[in-house]
Amino acid sequence: MKEHMKIWSLFALLALGLWSCKGSPGNKGPDTSKIEVKGETVAELTSPPFVPKPVGKREATKLKVSLEILELEGEMVDGVKYTYWTFGGSVPGQFIRTRVGDEVEFLLKNHPDNKLPHNIDLHAVTGPGGGAESSLVAPGHEVSFSFKCLNPGLYVYHCATAPVGMHIANGMYGLILVEPEGGLEPVDKEYYVMQGDFYTEGAYGDKGLQAFDMNKAIKEEADYVVFNGNVNALVNDNALQAKVGQKIRLFVGNGGPNLVSSFHVIGEIFDKVHVEGGDLINNNIQTTLIPAGGAAIVEFKVDVPGTLVMVDHSIFRAFNKGALGMIKVSGPENHKIYSGKIMEGIYLPEGGTIQKMPGKKKEEVIVAKTPEQSIADGKAIFSRTCLACHQSDGKGIKAVFPPLANSDYLNKSKDKAIEAVIHGLKGEIMVNGEKYNSVMPSQSLSDQEVADVLNYVYNSWGNNKTIIAPADVKKKRGS
Ligand code: HEC
Ligand SMILES: [Cu+2]
16 A cells, blocks of 8 residues: 555655656746747837837847947936936836747847946846846947847846946946736837946035945945836826826836836726736736835826826935926826816825825914914924925025025015915926025915914024014905
8 A cells, every 4th residue: 555655655756756847947838948939120229218129020030139338427416416327328227028839039239438338147048147247248349149138027227337236326227127928918009218326426416426335235225226226217297107098018127136126007007017027917016126226117097187207106216306207198197087176296294294185174263372482383383384395494405495494585575485384386496506406395284373383483493583464364365
């Protein structure tokens, strides 16, 4: 009896072994190394946020990819310069779109004006160093190597030249998509978004050319965490565009070098996530984790107009370090899906009274207050309502929230200050010689409360001691 069992289990093991050999390379599909290629095609490469045309039903081919490395100065955020090292002149680098079975003939060129040698490690490559061992190239030289795309999926590529962390931290990463046989399901809009963390000698917003800071990088203390290479890459005028009813597909990567991304789109649910860029499909996802050196494909249909905000939901990165992008959706409202008003271009969770309750008007309580009382009451309102953005010392946050302390904008005109609080403020303004181009939501405060808070502000931090009466505010409401 016992002997019998042994023989059977031996059989089972053998069968298992045979079965797992058949499905190489490592998946359930046919042996993709055997797919024959037909003809030659020059690959279309695109800079973010765009992606090349879908592969569709095209057969496997010899795909010629030519990528040029460029070291160039760019802008991290207004007035802050950074020397980026790039694959093709952008961060992330140019998007490469292939299909399973393609033989990629890869030409890597290092521009003669560059200062350093570089190479490329593509996670889509089956081979030593993902190509890195064959692709080290000095400035003014080019190298080529080729590989066959065996596994479908969305893959990161990056420079792997020592010090590797520094090359990646300067922007040397991008995405290569290997579509499955027959292509990905068609959608209406496809975009390319990639997160990266940056380490500068100065703090966030410190102007001028900022050098890379190796010590901060080692400690993983990022000054900037951004989508597509800089703080403004996907906001306001650079927002991604879509129309109501369209199906959107985002190819999302994370170059790191250090941080993992909790990728989330405020106001949407991912209908479909290709988890980690592979075959596994997950549905109805709020936030998907994208490891450093990893990717995901997320898909969702946009049903109502407004601005969707992409963030790394490690949320200080979004609101204080730049990990924020926008998708502007235009088209007709659908009140069955979403009834409320959408404020264009912003999502600002800070501050206690931003969320207006529609239709609920504040009771006006007029009491004769002394200036001292008004200022004291204003302090409490400030803490509740303004502090989150303008900070308790009124100094704001460089490049994001303007200072109220010693603010020339404020001290020039009390009408403008009142208007900012009751109507909100957006567009470019100058405060103490610095440019701000952001959005302050309107604050739903009573006339008395507006007067109180501004009296506190005007009578603090070196401002000009203006005193405002509720009647001044009332007058501005009409305008
Ligand atoms: C959600 C963040 C946020 C909150 C809350 C907020 N502000 Fe602002 N505020 C801003 C931004 C951003 C700007 C600059 C807008 C622009 O760039 O056009 C601004 C500009 C201003 C300005 C004009 C510029 C300056 O620095 O003098 C004043 C005055 C001001 N805010 C007062 C207030 C007061 C008072 C409150 C509370 C009642 C308040 N803000 C609440 C974000 C905020
Ligand atoms: Cu490099």
